[in-house]
Amino acid sequence: MGAFQKAKGALRHLEKRPSGQSLSKIRSFPRIIFCMSSEATSPILTFEQARHVVEQHAAGLRASGKEFVELPEAAARVLAEPVVADRNFPPFPRAMRDGYAVCSSDLARLPAKLKLVGEIKAGAQSSTLQLHRGQAAAIMTGAPAPLGADAVVMVEYTAAQGEIVEITKGVSAGENIVPAGAEARRGSQLLSPGTRLDHAAIAVAASAGRTHLQVYAKPRVAVLATGDEIVELHVPPGPTQIRNSNSYSLAAQVRAAGGEPIILPIAPDEPNRLRELISEGLEADLLLLTGGVSMGKHDLVEQVLAELGAEFFFTGALIQPGRPIVFGRVPRSADTGGESTAIPHYTYFFGLPGNPVSTMVTFELFVRPVLEALSGMTPRKLVFLYAKLKTEVRTKTGLKRFLPAVLSGEFEQAEVELVPWQGSGDIAATTRANCYLVIPPHRERIPPGEWVAVLMR
Ligand code: AMP
Ligand code: MG
Numbered sequence: 001m002g003a004f005q006k007a008k009g010a011l012r013h014l015e016k017r018p019s020g021q022s023l024s025k026i027r028s029f030p031r032i033i034f035c036m037s038s039e040a041t042s043p044i045l046t047f048e049q050a051r052h053v054v055e056q057h058a059a060g061l062r063a064s065g066k067e068f069v070e071l072p073e074a075a076a077r078v079l080a081e082p083v084v085a086d087r088n089f090p091p092f093p094r095a096m097r098d099g100y101a102v103c104s105s106d107l108a109r110l111p112a113k114l115k116l117v118g119e120i121k122a123g124a125q126s127s128t129l130q131l132h133r134g135q136a137a138a139i140m141t142g143a144p145a146p147l148g149a150d151a152v153v154m155v156e157y158t159a160a161q162g163e164i165v166e167i168t169k170g171v172s173a174g175e176n177i178v179p180a181g182a183e184a185r186r187g188s189q190l191l192s193p194g195t196r197l198d199h200a201a202i203a204v205a206a207s208a209g210r211t212h213l214q215v216y217a218k219p220r221v222a223v224l225a226t227g228d229e230i231v232e233l234h235v236p237p238g239p240t241q242i243r244n245s246n247s248y249s250l251a252a253q254v255r256a257a258g259g260e261p262i263i264l265p266i267a268p269d270e271p272n273r274l275r276e277l278i279s280e281g282l283e284a285d286l287l288l289l290t291g292g293v294s295m296g297k298h299d300l301v302e303q304v305l306a307e308l309g310a311e312f313f314f315t316g317a318l319i320q321p322g323r324p325i326v327f328g329r330v331p332r333s334a335d336t337g338g339e340s341t342a343i344p345h346y347t348y349f350f351g352l353p354g355n356p357v358s359t360m361v362t363f364e365l366f367v368r369p370v371l372e373a374l375s376g377m378t379p380r381k382l383v384f385l386y387a388k389l390k391t392e393v394r395t396k397t398g399l400k401r402f403l404p405a406v407l408s409g410e411f412e413q414a415e416v417e418l419v420p421w422q423g424s425g426d427i428a429a430t431t432r433a434n435c436y437l438v439i440p441p442h443r444e445r446i447p448p449g450e451w452v453a454v455l456m457r
Helices: 003-015 023-037 047-059 199-207 246-256 271-281 301-307 356-374 427-431
Strands: 066-070 099-102 112-120 135-139 151-154 158-161 164-167 189-191 212-216 220-225 260-263 286-290 311-314 326-331 346-352 384-389 400-408 415-418 435-439 451-456
Touching: 047 311, 047 326, 047 356, 099 112, 099 164, 135 164, 189 199, 220 246, 220 271, 246 260, 246 286, 246 356, 271 286, 271 301, 286 356, 301 311, 301 326, 301 346, 346 356, 356 400, 356 427, 400 451, 415 435
Parallel strands: 112 135, 220 260, 220 286, 286 346, 384 415
Antiparallel strands: 066 212, 099 135, 099 151, 112 164, 158 164, 311 326, 326 346, 384 451, 400 415, 400 435, 435 451
């Protein structure tokens, strides 16, 4: 099917939406523009197409500022400057084992007896000892190898008696010694800007003597829950009201992905207040909305965004949960400061479906790369693991599914099975899951024992 037919199909699908009189015209507006202006894409995309669209936009995004933080606070932040080696790594030829520093050629015939001429502890001055042929020096892990030594024999292959050490195993030149500067030369770059500072990167920065690091400012992410039935946590809910859980799950996901969540008040399904709150949310670096993007009569989010000048890149993906997901951007008004070229011209937004599990899944699938880009890093690819299916799965075809599942099994024997659930509103079931089982759109039945893709949570 050509792109144009796909677009038309999508339009037909949209026309089927129940619509309220004049609203329907405005609501289909952004979609029609989209279909006509970009024949290559359809507003309802496959999972892979939608993900690529997001990745392409993310590639053009930058962090909005920088700040200095103390080293321990830099963990999980994104580095905004290069970290350079202030000395050679290691600064001296470093013994990798406890044992004896030797000249390797002295061990041509075994066992070899060598004369003990000293003991070198970690931290000892490196130039105080010179080893000559036939000699050995006891040496500890992390100590500088003496001049004249070209290898260290592990203590396990030696027996010392008085001034003599007997060695029963040969070594090749260089064995168990790391030459000075072999890991990094003084002045070379150890960490590049855009690195997410995990524990290894923090160790490198500490080794280079960095007490402070310049990191990118955390992107501010506005979180806006919508829906007449949704109530704040301090409000006792009426019999058909639902407490707002999405703002809190999203805030937790935003924080874990390196952003600073700003939870806005709940927006009702009423255009004026919704517009006010969306406008407020668009002041942030990224706006995440939940609810109001399905096909219901009172799902007004897209309409209001369109009125605010939004461009929509997709208004649905062929996935479950999360099918009605919306991705787009709104031009920023000209008066955003202007002193820095880093200020983007658009605020991107996601309209995430209101069903709590859909919200969580679509964040992982689509929001994360945008957030990572706004944090200053190159967005990470989605990583899937494979595990053996424990119990048969039956689904309908047509959508790629990411269903809550439990990954178990000992060591490399990973097994996975679906968590019984009541659909994408079932948060309680989701807490019993630790991953999502990925079901390709063409599979109706997957037998137990088959290798299946798993997305970790
Ligand atoms: P919607 O996407 O607005 O059609 O909502 C789909 C479902 O998700 C409905 O059952 C809503 O009550 C529920 N829902 C929407 N927003 C939230 C929220 N912020 N917290 C919890 N549930 C929500
Ligand atoms: Mg709703």
